[in-house]
Amino acid sequence: MKKRFIIMPILLMGLVIANLFLADQDNRTMAFQNEGNAKPNVMLPIVINGSNLTPSSSEATLSIVQNRGYVKCATGSSLPGLSFLNPTNSKFEGLHIDFCKALAAAIFGDATAFEIVPVTGSSRFIILQTGEADVLLGPSWTLSRDTSLGFDFQPTTFYDGQGMMVPKNSGITTLQDFDGGKICVQAGTTTEKNLANTMSDLGINYQAAVYPDSDSTREAYDDGLCDGFTSDKSALLYHNTLLSQPENHTILAVMMSKEPSGPLTRHGDNKWGDIVMWTVNCTIQAEELGVDSTNVDSMLGSDDPNIASLLGVEGDLGVGLGLGNSWCYHAIKQIGNYGEIYNRHVGSESSFSMARSFNELWTNGGLIFSPPLR
Incomplete structure (x- = not known):
């Protein structure tokens, strides 16, 4: 009888220690899992422009x-x-x-x-x-x-994202309608690359009319040298106001990038x-x-x-x-x-x-x- 009373407290103490160890492990595991997701409540100074x-x-x-x-x-x-x-x-x-x-x-x-x-x-x-x-x-x-x-x-x-502006009376409603057509685009920009990649993926044959800056690109389009003018849609909204007849142009629903x-x-x-x-x-x-x-x-x-x-x-x-x-x-x-x-x-x-x-x-x-x- 005495041995059994001695053994029982030892077993109980062992269980307590084991539970404390496992709880500590769980807490450390939870802390590790949360570490990658948590945002600090205190904002640290950041460096912008030095x-x-x-x-x-x-x-x-x-x-x-x-x-x-x-x-x-x-x-x-x-x-x-x-x-x-x-x-x-x-x-x-x-x-x-x-x-x-x-x-x-x-x-x-x-x-x-x-x-x-x-x-x-x-x-x-x-x-x-x-x-x-x-x-x-x-x-x-x-x-x-x-x-x-x-x-x-x-x-x-x-x-927002890269879009396409066309004359309302052009009959163009999709990129496929540009097959064999000409598109005004600014040279050396991601806009030019996005256009090339998108048209290639769609199997559309077109001619890119490239210009050195956004103003000359818009002016060429306004002069009727292109069937369409591509840039970010927010930029197209701005350029539309500078056209000789803004009300005669529309921006298609197509999107060629994500912004x-x-x-x-x-x-x-x-x-x-x-x-x-x-x-x-x-x-x-x-x-x-x-x-x-x-x-x-x-x-x-x-x-x-x-x-x-x-x-x-x-x-x-x-x-x-x-x-x-x-x-x-x-x-x-x-x-x-x-x-x-x-x-x-x-x-x-x-x-x-x-x-x-x-x-x-x-x-x-x-x-x-x-x-x-x-």
């Missing part, structure tokens, strides 16, 4: 914006249809600008509570990193920008990133549900629980964002759903008449998609 930059304040961005009374959006000023300083009225206009307005409407209930911080290609990331702007609109989403610059990309608002763009926020402030993310998603979900700026008031009485939740009639989605429950209602009422924003600036209601293509809702074969708002 300067060490950190956010100008540790205060949460939403608090700063609310205390200031308006949101500061950084974006370019020379891309008609996307972000453009209109010389006729000295106002910023475009698809990216409307998402800044939607953000202001969601936060303040006032789409005019915003300020545009004009940036260049070389200054835009510094402006966001130093806190001179709350959000950067329009840069292309790449792995290096997402991981090494200390930023978070929010939902894509415009799927997804949208809002960019700083690492380390997830609540602010959530607000930007879900404001974009609000406009997308509204289009999916058939809610727009013209019918949003009547939709407040909808029996559809998804619409009631979206507009803040039911539930408390706004509370989770730190906003009022009518945040999405204000964005839709004052700015519109995604389709309205797109068509107003680059689509069917604009002078560009650009087909939605990848910028169509997922339910219509495009890539525009919102997770459920519930």
